[in-house]
Amino acid sequence: MSKVLIIGAGGVGNVVVKKCAQHPDVFKEIFLASRTKGKCDAIAAEVKKMYGVDVKTYAVDADVVSDIVRVINDCKPELVLNVALPYQDLAIMDACLETGVNYLDTANYEPKDEAKFEYSWQWAYQDKFKEKGLMAVLGCGFDPGVTNIFCAYAQKHLYDSIRTIDILDCNAGDHGHPFATNFNPEINIREVTQVVRHWKDGEWIETPAILDDSCVHFSFDYPEAGKKESYLLFHEEMESLVKNIKGLERIRFWMTFSQNYITHLKVLENVGMTRIDEVDFGGCKIIPLQFLKALLPDPGSLGTNYKGLAVIGCVFDGEKDGKKIKKYIYNVCDHAEAYREVQAQAVSYTTGVPAMIGAMMMLKDVWKDTGVFNVEQLDPDMFMDELNKCGLPWQVVDFEGQLPE
Ligand code: NDP
Structure with a gap:
């Protein structure tokens, strides 16, 4: 049982x-x-x-x-x-x-x-x-989670050595609200307002947060979703991937944000609504970000009218059999389809499905070991098969686009 x-x-x-x-x-x-x-x-x-x-x-x-x-x-x-x-x-x-x-x-x-x-x-x-x-x-959601599995798969099957990884996370969906976050607002806003880091030649390099005018961003042409402005961001999977992907020289994480989202967040930050320390309000202690969460739409409720796609994947640059190759592994998830199946938007869907698959891998003893693991340390093959069967099909293509140097 x-x-x-x-x-x-x-x-x-x-x-x-x-x-x-x-x-x-x-x-x-x-x-x-x-x-x-x-x-x-x-x-x-x-x-x-x-x-x-x-x-x-x-x-x-x-x-x-x-x-x-x-x-x-x-x-x-x-x-x-x-x-x-x-x-x-x-x-x-x-x-x-x-x-x-x-x-x-x-x-x-x-x-x-x-x-x-x-x-x-x-x-x-x-x-x-x-x-x-x-x-x-x-970290067995999509990112972290499937992005780590894509890296493990690339390391196992596609490359002899991987030089660089760029993880690209695009939400090209429209939920119809002026401002909302796709997962827990408190966690989401804490994540996107922090100082940005990426890893190069053995060290972490800091760049300005996404709300700073001098932050790093570029336009990436996502499969099916088209060109979207993508911002350099720190994301937790990079910390384990730099340890577990051998010979890696650089890893970066990019996420799309609309100008509307950035403008709202800038105002909220400027007026102090994203603070996570206690402030006195009429004799009560409140944390502004927790109060803001109470006002924003519940991410779980966004699915009803959500239209558009989420496209998340990894671009790899490295060598196979002495030849330089660039590959892109990605998934495209449709908000409305996710809603039809399980009454959820694509961000909840792309997190929940891999969590279920990870649990399946453990209960079937495909992943069986003792200790604490990040998912790229585990065998990716059955997990990748289950992604295809359970609603998150993936593609591997030769990458012909451009990334910033
Ligand atoms: P929600 O805020 O929608 O759900 C969180 C749930 O946890 C709520 O039901 C909440 O209860 C419950 N909860 C909070 N505190 C406690 C507590 N002390 N005891 C018991 N239950 C508690 O968040 P999401 O579903 O959007 O996100 C869930 C997790 O998934 C988060 O950790 C998030 O960071 C992660 N995530 C990971 C992603 C990935 O790709 N790896 C992407 C998106 C999310 P209540 O309803 O009463 O508030």
């Missing part, structure tokens, strides 16, 4: 539960726990109606290890799939260690009071997971 406990009933959690329910041969029993039980129950009711599958639900405070242990002890899963917020990663990993359960997530741990994206805290669990004979898989 393969039992999975999913923690987090937001935009991504909705997709994960439904995709697990589509594979009853692998996920024999599904449990869903989150802060607000009503959100779990709403997803469970849809899953019952759509697939005839029962999902047992729990309220949990995933900041509190003993509360997570209580839920794990009640449902006794083989795997905990964490799609709550990055703040909860360490508490959930601790609960897994205490109860002897494997772990998978989609975003690296962040302390609430500091927007700091790095794996150091979770990599520090390496020995603890090894000693307990357990496996933790980190």
